[in-house]
Structures are given as C-alpha cells and as structure tokens.
Amino acid sequence: MQKDMSLAGRVSSSQKSIHPGLARMVNRHMSGPWLQPIHKATLDAWNRLKLESGFSADSRFILDSGCGTGASTQFLANLHPNLKVLGVDQSDSRLSKNGVHDGFLIDGNLILLRAELSSLWRLMLVGGYQPEYHYLLYPNPWPKPGHLKRRWHGHPVFPDMLALGGAVEMRCNWDIYASEFAYATSLLCGQEISVQPYVADTPMSLFEEKYKQRGHALYSVAIPAAVCAAYKHRRSVQEELSSSADSNAGAAGGGV
Numbered sequence: 508m509q510k511d512m513s514l515a516g517r518v519s520s521s522q523k524s525i526h527p528g529l530a531r532m533v534n535r536h537m538s539g540p541w542l543q544p545i546h547k548a549t550l551d552a553w554n555r556l557k558l559e560s561g562f563s564a565d566s567r568f569i570l571d572s573g574c575g576t577g578a579s580t581q582f583l584a585n586l587h588p589n590l591k592v593l594g595v596d597q598s599d600s601r602l603s604k605n606g607v608h609d610g611f612l613i614d615g616n617l618i619l620l621r622a623e624l625s626s627l628w629r630l631m632l633v634g635g636y637q638p639e640y641h642y643l644l645y646p647n648p649w650p651k652p653g654h655l656k657r658r659w660h661g662h663p664v665f666p667d668m669l670a671l672g673g674a675v676e677m678r679c680n681w682d683i684y685a686s687e688f689a690y691a692t693s694l695l696c697g698q699e700i701s702v703q704p705y706v707a708d709t710p711m712s713l714f715e716e717k718y719k720q721r722g723h724a725l726y727s728v729a730i731p732a733a734v735c736a737a738y739k740h741r742r743s744v745q746e747e748l749s750s751s752a753d754s755n756a757g758a759a760g761g762g763v
Contacts (some may be wrong), residue, residue, distance in 0.1 A: 509562065510607070511600070512670060516680070516714075516717060516718060516721060516723065517680070518648050518650050518681035518683075518684070519650065520650035520651065520652070520653075520679065520681075520684060520732065521629045521652060522651075522652045522684070523683070524596075524683065524685060524686075525683065525686055525687050526655045526661075526691055527757055528655060528690060529655065529660070529661060529687055529690065529692075530694060531689055532560065533660070533661075533665070533691045533694045533695060534568045534658065534694070536662075536665060536666055536720035537666060537694075537695060540746075541629075541663040541664055541666075541667065543663070545626045545629065545630065546622075546623040546625075546626035547625055548622075548623070548624040548654075549623045549626040549630070550626070550630065550760055551625060551632045552610055552620055552621060552622045552627075553622065554609065555611060555613070556593075556618070556620055556738065557623065558610070559565055559613070560591075561614055562591065562593075562617055562618070563740070564634055564635040564636050565638055566591055566636070567589075567590050568590055568591040568592065568636075568638055568639065568674070569591070569592045569593070569638055569640045569641075570581050570591055570593050570595070570631075570640070570641045570643050571583060571588060571594040571595065571619065571644070572595055572624050572628075572641065572642065572643050572736035573595070573599045573604075573624065573643060573645075573646050573647075574594030574595060574596045574598055574619070574644075575598070575713065575714070575715060576601050576605050576714065577594045577596075577602060577604075577605035577607070577617075577619045577714035578605070578712050578713050579590055579594070579600075579642065579644050579711045579715075580593075580594025580618075580619060581605070581617060582712070582753055583642070583711070584615065584616050584617040584644065584713045585710075586618060587616070588615075589616075590616060590639065591616050591618060592616055592617055592618065593618045593619075593620060593638075594617070594618065594619045594620070595619075595620050595621075595622050595627060595652060596619075596621065596622060597622065597623050597624070597732055598621075599619065599621055602619055602621055605619060606637075607619045607621065610622075614720060620623065624664075625662065625664040625684040627666075628664060628668050628671050629667050630703070632667050632670055632671045636671075637648070637670070637671065637672045637673055638651065638673035639673050639674070639690075639732075640671075640673055640674050640675075640676070641668075641671065641674070641675045641676070642669065642675075642676055642677075642678075643676070643677040643678075643679060644676070644677075644678050644711065644712050644714065644715065644717075645679055645680065645685065645714040646658075646659055646677070646679065646684075648679065648681045648684045650681070650757055658687065658688075658727050659677075659688070660687050660688045660690075660691035661687075661691070661693070665691060665695070666742070667733050669692065669730070669738055669739075670697065670734070670738060670739040670742055670757050672732060672735040672736055672739055673709075673730040673732055673735065674729070674730065674735075675730040675735060676727060676728070676730045676731075676732055677731070678715070678725060678726065678727050678728075679725070679726055680704055680714075680718050680724065680725055680726070681724045682702070682724070682757060684726075684727055685702040685727070685728055685740070686702055688702075688728045689701055689728045692728070692734075695738060696734050696735070696737065696738040696740075697738075698734050698737075700728060700729075700730055700734070701728075702726050702727070702728055703724040703726070703727050703728075703729070704724065704725070704726060704727075705726055705727035706725070707719045707725060733751065736758045
C-alpha cells in the first residue's frame with residue numbers, strides 16, 4: 508500500500524483544544540523573573556558573536572530563532588541586505604548542513620550561531636539588544652498534553668522572549684499550538700492577538716516548502732513590535748514598584 512504523503516508531518520495529539528492549564532502556567536511565569544542560570548556554552552557563543560561580528564546593541568538585525576539548517580536565515584538575509592540576519596539553533600547537525608562546523612559562521616549579512624535560545628534571549632534582553640523582526644518558524648510542537656511546558660508559550664522564558672521585542676511572528680502547522688501561542692501572548696500583553704491562516708507562496712524554510720507540497724494548513728501568529736514594547740514597559744514599571752515595595756518593607760522592619 509502506498510503511503511499518503513499528505514499525512515506525513517501532520518501533528519497527531521490527544522489534545523483537541525487549548526490546554527486547560529495554560530492560563531495558570533502563564534500567570535505563574537508572569538509573577539516573577541525566571542532565575543535559571545545562563546547556559547555556559549551559550550554565554551561563550553554570545554561573547555564570540557559580539558567579538559567577531561561587530562554585533563552590538565546598536566545593530567539593526569533580524570532574529571531567526573530555531574533556524575534549523577539556516578535556509579530561512581539565508582532567505583531573510585537575501586531579502587534584507589541592509590540588516591544583519593542572525594539564525595540560531597542548538598543542533599550542531601542541522602547547522603552543519605549550511606557550513607557551520609564550529610558553532611559560528613558569518614557570510615555577508617548572514618550570521619549562524621549554535622546556542623540555546625532560552626539563555627540567548629535573556630542575554631539579549633539584559634544587554635539591550637532588540638531585533639527589528641523576530642521569527643519562530645515551525646517550532647517543535649511537543650504535542651503530548653504533558654509536554655505543555657516545553658512549548659514556547661508554556662516555557663518560563665516566554666515573558667522574556669516577548670519583552671525582547673521587535674515584531675514577532677510564529678508559524679506552525681498545528682492549529683492548537685497557534686491558538687495557545689496567541690492566547691498566552693494576549694494574557695501577557697493585555698491585547699488580543701489572533702491566529703491567521705498562512706499561505707506560503709514563497710516558502711522561507713525547508714519545513715515550509717515540505718508542508719506546502721503536502722497541502723498542510725499553516726498558521727501564523729504575528730505580534731506587532733508596539734505590543735511587545737508596551738508589555739516590556741509595563742513589566743519594567745511593575746518590577747520597579749515591586750523592588751521599591753521590598754526596600755520599604757526592609758526599612759520598616761529595621762530596628763535601632
């Protein structure tokens with residue numbers, strides 16, 4: 508029997524709607540900073556990036572998070588020749604398919620870097636780096652309901668990713684993942700973010716090309732840069748108020 512290739516790559520899950528624990532998880536992640544230590548290899552890669560590429564907080568750049576082989580990064584670099592385009596993936600085997608053999612490659616305005624994203628996003632945020640555009644193209648869907656915290660919108664780094672800013676776009680081929688991503692963003696930012704169907708007229712990545720050929724429905728969640736900036740400002744104000752309250756409480760508890 509010939510295999511139906513249109514079914515290959517489709518997400519199969521027992522979860523049929525937004526996870527009932529998502530709102531509780533997002534609210535918990537909003538309640539305070541995520542304090543997990545920075546991944547050492549990613550810190551080294553970040554320092555190398557700044558040293559060898561002239562990458563600074565003043566750089567105008569596009570961030571392609573989870574770039575895989577870097578095909579989407581190359582597409583973006585060709586489309587935006589006046590911007591640096593940084594593609595990041597943790598997989599050495601995937602990046603090596605595009606000539607990355609020691610975790611780092613520069614080719615014109617294209618930069619490919621091997622790094623762990625939850626650490627890199629926090630390093631960028633603390634350092635004052637902000638992409639003009641931030642793409643998350645076809646992230647691992649982690650379709651088992653018990654894996655919610657592994658999906659980006661269920662991960663404790665999600666608030667930092669949004670605060671990093673720029674115009675964010677996530678694309679996927681699972682409607683539930685897209686709905687959850689939009690819902691989690693709406694909870695954090697206080698503005699309604701919606702899911703839109705996406706038609707890949709000119710595929711940006713190998714996954715997008717494959718899904719187009721197989722006739723998969725694709726989904727996009729786009730978050731305007733202004734929404735991320737407003738969230739970052741509100742979060743900063745809340746952190747300052749919290750810090751001030753803690754200081755006042757400490758002073759009130761002091762004795763003579």
